[in-house]
Amino acid sequence: MKRTGDNCVWLVTSHLENVDLKQRFPTIQSRLDKHGLELGVEPLPVAPAAHYMVGGISVDKNGLAQQCPSCSNPLPFPGLYAIGEVACTGLHGANRLASNSLLEAVVFSNRCAEHVISNLKPKSNEELPIWRADGLSNLVEHSPLRSDRIALQSTMTDDVGLVKRNARLQRAQRRLEFLRQEVDQIWRGSLPTREVIELRNMIHVSRLVTAAAIGRKINVGLHHNLDHD
Known part of the structure; x- marks a missing residue:
């Protein structure tokens, strides 16, 4: 694709059993149905896509966001947590192991919830500032x-x-x-x-x-x- 400038390469599945493919990949076939394509029958256009971000907001073991993560003793952002794909936990290393993201999300969401509950503070009555709106108009053209x-x-x-x-x-x-x-x-x-x-x-x-x-x-x-x- 880099050399030719084409938008895709073509995946040939006609040598495989049509019924087996549909049973194994029902979500893909459902998506193909919208475009009039069928697994196991005709070539399918395929292109790379951003699947997962191995990086993001640096967090500690409880999902608490960190200031200056490259420092020897990074400081936390009190009350700011990041979980899932948006967070950089370090568990993936330089690459991502298949299905590791689910385990990461489950483990860190549980740790985060426990940390939040154990560090709850009395509710503050401080009013939040009003969003700037003076002199702004609705966006007409999208x-x-x-x-x-x-x-x-x-x-x-x-x-x-x-x-x-x-x-x-x-x-x-x-x-x-x-x-x-x-x-x-x-x-x-x-x-x-x-x-x-x-x-x-x-x-x-x-x-x-x-x-x-x-x-x-x-x-x-x-x-x-x-x-x-």
Whole structure:
């Protein structure tokens, strides 16, 4: 796909039993039904997808977020917990073992719940600040957000995907900075919506992932840069 520019490769399953495939992969067949495709009959378009983030917010053994995780004695963020795919527990190492994510989520959710219960404090009556809303208007056009989201996804797939190069990562940084500025203008002038907040967060995470990829000078686990072979 990198060499040809094609959007997919083709998976041939016609040599396998149609009924067995449907029984083993009912969810996949259900998805294929929506596109008029059938397992065991015709070639299926396949492309890489971001499946799991082996990284995220650094947490301690109780799921409590940490400040300066690279320090010898990282400090916790009181009251801020991260569980599941958003958290970096260290259990996966540089790669992810199949089904390890479920065990991680179960163990750390239980530890987190126990830690929260044992550290409950009296309810505070302090009022939360009102969200900024003066001078902001409802977002009328959503098409720029859709195009920016597509641009973000294609940038991360093409330039920060499975196999990387320094030049492609640097190009991704430039594109992400442009998207950040564009979405920031919408953010500052409109009332917040789920679409705006989600895209803004996606851009922020993408910039962090790209910066981390540029900063890593050795190939390990899921990270591979051809310029560092």
